[in-house]
Amino acid sequence: MAHPSQLGFQDAASPVMEELLHFHDHTLMIVFLISTLVLYIIVAMVSTKLTNKYVLDSQEIEIVWTVLPAVILILIALPSLRILYLMDEINDPHLTIKAMGHQWYWSYEYTDYEDLGFDSYMIPTQDLSPGQFRLLETDHRMVVPMESPIRVLVSAEDVLHSWAVPALGIKMDAVPGRLNQTAFITSRPGVYYGQCSEICGANHSFMPIVVEAVPLEHFENWSSLMLEES
Amino acid sequence: MAVEGEEEKTKSFKLLGILDIQNTPCAREAVLHGSAASILVGLGHFLATSRVKRSFDFGVGGFMLTTLGSWFYCRYNNAKLRMQQKLIKDGLKNKVMYEGTSLDPTRKQNSSQGGGS
Numbered sequence: 481m482a483h484p485s486q487l488g489f490q491d492a493a494s495p496v497m498e499e500l501l502h503f504h505d506h507t508l509m510i511v512f513l514i515s516t517l518v519l520y521i522i523v524a525m526v527s528t529k530l531t532n533k534y535v536l537d538s539q540e541i542e543i544v545w546t547v548l549p550a551v552i553l554i555l556i557a558l559p560s561l562r563i564l565y566l567m568d569e570i571n572d573p574h575l576t577i578k579a580m581g582h583q584w585y586w587s588y589e590y591t592d593y594e595d596l597g598f599d600s601y602m603i604p605t606q607d608l609s610p611g612q613f614r615l616l617e618t619d620h621r622m623v624v625p626m627e628s629p630i631r632v633l634v635s636a637e638d639v640l641h642s643w644a645v646p647a648l649g650i651k652m653d654a655v656p657g658r659l660n661q662t663a664f665i666t667s668r669p670g671v672y673y674g675q676c677s678e679i680c681g682a683n684h685s686f687m688p689i690v691v692e693a694v695p696l697e698h699f700e701n702w703s704s705l706m707l708e709e710s
Numbered sequence: 711m712a713v714e715g716e717e718e719k720t721k722s723f724k725l726l727g728i729l730d731i732q733n734t735p736c737a738r739e740a741v742l743h744g745s746a747a748s749i750l751v752g753l754g755h756f757l758a759t760s761r762v763k764r765s766f767d768f769g770v771g772g773f774m775l776t777t778l779g780s781w782f783y784c785r786y787n788n789a790k791l792r793m794q795q796k797l798i799k800d801g802l803k804n805k806v807m808y809e810g811t812s813l814d815p816t817r818k819q820n821s822s823q824g825g826g827s
Contacts, residue, residue, distance in 0.1 A: 488730065502789070505734050509781050512729040513774050519726075520770045524763070 481613070481647070481673050490647045493672055493693070494664045497649030499563050507556055514552070571663055573631035577622065581634070581641030581654035581676070584683035588622050594707055602686045616673045618690045623702045626669045626693040634660045642677035645691055651677055666693035736784035744777030 482490055492498040578589040582599075590596040603617040624630050634643045636654035643662075644651040647670075652662045666672075674689040694702070722730045731737040752769025756762065801815065808814045 488733075502785075505737070506785065508729055508734070509737065509740070509777075512726060513777060515726055515728070517770070517774060524767075 481616075481671075492649070493647040493666055493668060493670060494649055495667060496563070496567055496664065497647065498667075499566060500649050503559050503563055506559060510552060510556060571629040571665070573663055574628040575624065576631045576633065577624070578633045578635070579622070579643050579654070579689075581636035581638075581643065581680070581687075583638050583681050584676075584687040586618075586622075586641075586643070586676075586687060586689060588620075590703065594703075596703060596707055596710065598706060598710065600690070602688050613673065615686060616675070616688045616690070618688055621671070621690040621692040623692045623694060623699055624666065625696045625699040626666045628696070629663060629665050631661060631663045634662065639680045640678045641680050641687070643674070643689060644677040645672050645674035645689055647672040647674075648691065650674075653678060666691075669693050669695065735788055736781055739784055740777045740781035743780040744773045747776035748773035 492501050580587045585601045587599045598620045600618045600620045634652045634654045636656045641654035648664045652660045672691045676687045722732045724730050748769045751772030752765045755768040756765035
């Protein structure tokens with residue numbers, strides 16, 4: 481999960497997020513080299529003794545500073561498009577969950593087999609137990625089986641929201657009257673936190689998302705328990 | 711564990727404030743190769759021509775090309791390794807799950823070898 485003064489991404493918990501991390505490293509190296517070149521050119525320009533100010537054209541440098549940026553953009557675009565299409569692959573999900581945004585909480589519906597639905601409210605700061613995270617914990621988590629493809633259908637009941645879990649590399653807008661689909665596979669068991677990512681009113685910052693990935697038998701036990709409680 | 715992880719992250723060294731060479735795979739290697747090439751090319755050019763500014767230009771050019779080349783080579787090998795690790799992990803999982811059943815992947819291979827001989 482996120483830690484204070486963090487600048488980079490969280491550790492990846494899904495294959496797509498791993499690919500995004502690697503793409504980010506690739507692009508950052510290109511940006512670093514461009515920055516180094518620009519810095520060097522600035523120093524060279526400031527320290528030059530050349531004073532010819534009447535050069536009107538130069539074919540060679542024009543070709544260089546047209547072709548080089550085009551090559552750089554292609555080097556960035558190809559891996560980017562690869563990941564874009566990877567994210568859209570049809571992956572035959574084992575489970576479909578509906579995540580509905582409300583003001584100001586999320587509700588989850590597991591309706592593949594039984595009719596299971598519950599609300600997920602943020603735990604207020606004064607009710608937190610020691611070790612829990614402020615503004616991130618919820619009373620009910622979205623529990624999913626690990627290493628299984630999961631489809632999430634995101635929508636909203638009132639205004640725009642956005643269902644985002646950075647560790648899984650997911651962000652999907654929740655639009656009233658529209659069903660948006662996203663999918664993920666968790667590579668390892670764990671608890672992954674996210675927050676609403678579309679301004680939705682006074683408590684927009686206080687409707688977090690918690691995804692808990694557990695082994696299949698634990699998921700079955702949890703869903704039986706939740707059905708009994710409801 | 712979380713505290714140790716945070717300590718490792720706070721110790722990260724970022725070149726130009728952006729590139730974390732300690733935690734980014736292949737970054738340290740690429741920058742070191744680039745720096746070595748930059749020194750060699752720049753020094754070599756200066757020794758051959760005694761032109762200081764042009765030698766610096768060659769040094770920077772050498773740094774950029776070598777860093778990029780080393781980076782792509784290392785990342786390509788890294789990606790191949792990760793693919794192989796994924797295949798091995800999936801293979802082990804399938805072996806454990808389907809051992810003794812008709813879907814056992816090793817059983818299929820053995821039966822096809824037996825049929826051929």
